[in-house]
Amino acid sequence: MSGVGGGAGWAESGGRGRTDGWGAWDRRSDERDGRARQTGRHESPSRQTDGRTPPARQAGGREAPNGHAERREPETGRAPAADVRGRCVDVPGREGGTAHGGASPGGPVAAPARPAAGARADAALLGFARALRAAGVDASAERVHAFLRAVDVLRTGVRADVYWAGRLTLCGGRDDLERYERVFAACFGDAAPAGRTVTAPRPPRLRLVAREGPVPRTVARNGERPLPPAAALASSAEVLRHRDVAGLDAAERDQLRRLLAAFALRGEVRRTARRRPARRGEVDPHRTVRELLQRGGEPARLLRHTRADRPRRVVVLVDVSGSMAPYADALLRFAHAAARGSRTEVFTVGTRLTRVTRELSHRDVDLAMAALAAAVPDWRGGTRLGELLREFLDRWGQRGMARGAVVVMLSDGWERGDPELLGAQMRRLHRLAHRVIWANPRKARPGYAPLAAGMAAALPSVDAFVEGHSLAALERLAAVVRGAAPAPVEGADRA
Amino acid sequence: MRARLEETGYLVDDGLATACFLALRLHRPIFCEGDAGVGKTALASALAGALDAPLIRLQCHEGIDASQALYDWDFPRQLLHLRAAEATGVKDADRLEGELYDRRFLVSRPLLKALETQPSVLLVDEIDRADDEFEAFLLELLSEFSVTIPELGTLRAEVPPVVVLTSNRTREVHDALKRRCLYHWFDHPGFARELAIVRRRLPAVSARLAEQVTTLVQALRSQDLLKPPGVAETIDWARALDALGANEVDAELAVATLGSVLKYREDTERARGLDLAAVLAARGA
Numbered sequence: 001m002s003g004v005g006g007g008a009g010w011a012e013s014g015g016r017g018r019t020d021g022w023g024a025w026d027r028r029s030d031e032r033d034g035r036a037r038q039t040g041r042h043e044s045p046s047r048q049t050d051g052r053t054p055p056a057r058q059a060g061g062r063e064a065p066n067g068h069a070e071r072r073e074p075e076t077g078r079a080p081a082a083d084v085r086g087r088c089v090d091v092p093g094r095e096g097g098t099a100h101g102g103a104s105p106g107g108p109v110a111a112p113a114r115p116a117a118g119a120r121a122d123a124a125l126l127g128f129a130r131a132l133r134a135a136g137v138d139a140s141a142e143r144v145h146a147f148l149r150a151v152d153v154l155r156t157g158v159r160a161d162v163y164w165a166g167r168l169t170l171c172g173g174r175d176d177l178e179r180y181e182r183v184f185a186a187c188f189g190d191a192a193p194a195g196r197t198v199t200a201p202r203p204p205r206l207r208l209v210a211r212e213g214p215v216p217r218t219v220a221r222n223g224e225r226p227l228p229p230a231a232a233l234a235s236s237a238e239v240l241r242h243r244d245v246a247g248l249d250a251a252e253r254d255q256l257r258r259l260l261a262a263f264a265l266r267g268e269v270r271r272t273a274r275r276r277p278a279r280r281g282e283v284d285p286h287r288t289v290r291e292l293l294q295r296g297g298e299p300a301r302l303l304r305h306t307r308a309d310r311p312r313r314v315v316v317l318v319d320v321s322g323s324m325a326p327y328a329d330a331l332l333r334f335a336h337a338a339a340r341g342s343r344t345e346v347f348t349v350g351t352r353l354t355r356v357t358r359e360l361s362h363r364d365v366d367l368a369m370a371a372l373a374a375a376v377p378d379w380r381g382g383t384r385l386g387e388l389l390r391e392f393l394d395r396w397g398q399r400g401m402a403r404g405a406v407v408v409m410l411s412d413g414w415e416r417g418d419p420e421l422l423g424a425q426m427r428r429l430h431r432l433a434h435r436v437i438w439a440n441p442r443k444a445r446p447g448y449a450p451l452a453a454g455m456a457a458a459l460p461s462v463d464a465f466v467e468g469h470s471l472a473a474l475e476r477l478a479a480v481v482r483g484a485a486p487a488p489v490e491g492a493d494r495a
Numbered sequence: 496m497r498a499r500l501e502e503t504g505y506l507v508d509d510g511l512a513t514a515c516f517l518a519l520r521l522h523r524p525i526f527c528e529g530d531a532g533v534g535k536t537a538l539a540s541a542l543a544g545a546l547d548a549p550l551i552r553l554q555c556h557e558g559i560d561a562s563q564a565l566y567d568w569d570f571p572r573q574l575l576h577l578r579a580a581e582a583t584g585v586k587d588a589d590r591l592e593g594e595l596y597d598r599r600f601l602v603s604r605p606l607l608k609a610l611e612t613q614p615s616v617l618l619v620d621e622i623d624r625a626d627d628e629f630e631a632f633l634l635e636l637l638s639e640f641s642v643t644i645p646e647l648g649t650l651r652a653e654v655p656p657v658v659v660l661t662s663n664r665t666r667e668v669h670d671a672l673k674r675r676c677l678y679h680w681f682d683h684p685g686f687a688r689e690l691a692i693v694r695r696r697l698p699a700v701s702a703r704l705a706e707q708v709t710t711l712v713q714a715l716r717s718q719d720l721l722k723p724p725g726v727a728e729t730i731d732w733a734r735a736l737d738a739l740g741a742n743e744v745d746a747e748l749a750v751a752t753l754g755s756v757l758k759y760r761e762d763t764e765r766a767r768g769l770d771l772a773a774v775l776a777a778r779g780a
Contacts (some may be wrong), residue, residue, distance in 0.1 A: 165513065165536065174528060174680050194761050289571075401665050
């Protein structure tokens with residue numbers, strides 16, 4: 001009696017406004033339940049016992065959905081029944097016992113008995129699901145269960161059917177499809193399945209190989225003077241707040257991380273179509289009449305409601321290219337703290353665009369960073385802001401993610417590609433988004449001027465241009481996202 | 496299944512046919528994602544046609560709530576009933592209360608209607624536009640095919656409706672919801688398939704025109720456009736050209752009617768710069 005829908009519907013329809021008579025109400029609704037249960041039983045006998053068979057049968061003459069679904073489609077003209085089962089079984093053997101631990105308790109009995117073969121085929125399918133999970137597809141137990149049921153319903157032996165059954169049940173998003181193709185090919189052989197293969201969503205495959213090696217930990221690049229380590233030892237939280245993230249040593253970084261974890265990033269609020277009960281506002285007919293009914297039809301006081309407010313969606317694009325390397329970790333931790341709110345989306349930008357919202361949804365920040373490190377292929381590579389921004393807008397932004405949102409770009413604006421393209425895409429973004437905020441860690445450097453070609457091209461379409469080099473700067477960024485006017489910037493807030 | 500869908504004029508590929516088959520057999524909703532205009536919504540109406548079941552559509556929007564999607568009490572009628580009871584002097588308060596929350600005072604909104612209509616096809620369109628809270632409403636409905644109404648109890652569908660959910664991916668739909676569904680990604684169709692779709696949907700249009708329009712759209716799609724045209728736009732374009740009485744299209748006519756395919760100024764500019772005549776010629780049309 002307390003299902004999800006019930007409870008919520010309850011609150012919706014005016015329970016909140018009532019101050020008296022809970023007890024009476026409960027009693028009443030209990031009675032009503034009793035009655036409903038009786039009628040329910042009257043209307044639908046044998047619900048519990050036989051599940052869904054009777055209705056299908058009873059649908060009789062005209063074919064109910066269940067009825068004609070019984071037919072196996074003979075006319076599909078699929079790939080000839082290349083029996084996968086044989087190959088399926090080979091797979092676990094090749095991959096060794098680890099993946100398929102307890103799956104074949106009977107040992108290597110060559111019994112052609114049906115159940116044994118079925119179990120082995122299942123084991124192969126489970127192994128496949130496991131491989132998928134390893135590849136990063138979120139194939140939960142429930143999905144796997146659905147997968148097995150689906151395969152069972154379809155023709156088990158037919159490769160294309162197994163392919164589609166898995167793709168339909170195990171994948172949960174477009175990003176999964178590419179991985180699915182790969183793992184499927186690895187597990188069940190290479191021949192392309194009967195269906196069309198997924199065209200990868202125009203990912204810029206061109207991957208600049210990042211030089212992994214000698215990126216110095218405390219950055220002495222770009223002409224910044226390395227800070228003397230002695231000063232760092234004395235740093236308190238307050239001093240740390242204003243220090244450039246790039247110049248911190250390990251202990252300070254640790255402390256910074258703890259401070260970053262306490263962050264919250266809420267979008268500016270806006271009014272929604274949703275209404276909430278309120279003291280003043282328009283009359284809420286629903287609740288008013290409901291209360292009126294409770295009082296036996298006597299005119300009662302008018303209840304009112306008003307529009308609810310809701311924070312806007314925040315979209316954070318973090319530049320993880322080489323030039324941002326000293327800041328990337330801190331900024332991503334900042335993004336992690338920000339992504340705890342449900343309406344924040346996080347992407348990383350470098351040579352590829354990667355959506356990392358899901359990776360960052362781990363509560364534990366270190367787990368999240370590990371997941372993220374695995375998911376982002378382009379650490380410390382080049383920057384192709386324009387192209388990736390276009391990809392973001394094509395795949396997500398224009399459909400609605402950026403519409404009315406607060407978009408935060410955390411980047412130094414060093415564009416290797418065509419600045420003209422970046423400018424055009426920024427204009428496009430600006431038209432879609434409620435506000436575009438660019439946080440540039442390099443902005444705090446004395447004598448900084450937005451001369452980097454990309455930055456200069458982007459600036460006309462940026463609503464607020466802030467810093468992002470220190471904790472204090474990030475705090476201010478959060479305030480700007482919340483709707484504060486960007487503080488007049490003077491580069492002199494470094495400790 | 497496939498033949499049935501095709502009878503309604505909706506062409507399916509292997510994946511989609513499998514999805515529909517599984518949806519019917521396993522009673523799982525189909526969760527459709529893909530670009531706009533690739534036939535996500537049309538799938539639901541095709542299914543409805545194929546199963547000869549009514550299509551019940553719920554268009555999601557921001558702020559949609561249970562009283563708009565699920566059910567609502569018919570307050571005016573309840574009041575009337577109350578007044579009538581008073582006038583006739585009914586004194587039995589308990590009975591009166593029982594009557595007030597009777598099924599006949601319950602207004603079915605799309606979701607409840609879908610449970611009560613058997614068989615039926617339920618289309619929950621653009622689920623990503625609704626708030627996340629709304630997804631929670633759907634959970635019980637989609638896994639149990641039942642609805643709990645506090646005053647009445649749990650209503651359950653005898654024959655679960657076939658459910659199609661569509662999303663444009665403006666936000667990630669919650670995993671709890673996706674997990675209960677079959678996921679299908681709609682891609683843009685290839686040339687042969689798209690041509691077949693146009694021919695099927697617009698039998699009146701000449702074969703040559705259909706082929707040319709499809710060629711052009713495929714060429715446009717391979718361009719780098721802000722909004723690549725979907726199949727819906729192809730059909731629109733062919734229809735528009737047909738309305739102009741054209742039996743075949745040349746570059747000039749194509750440019751004049753670009754407005755039915757491309758909806759952004761930048762895209763139109765770009766297409767103008769394209770040598771449409773050459774595209775047509777290359778196809779040997």
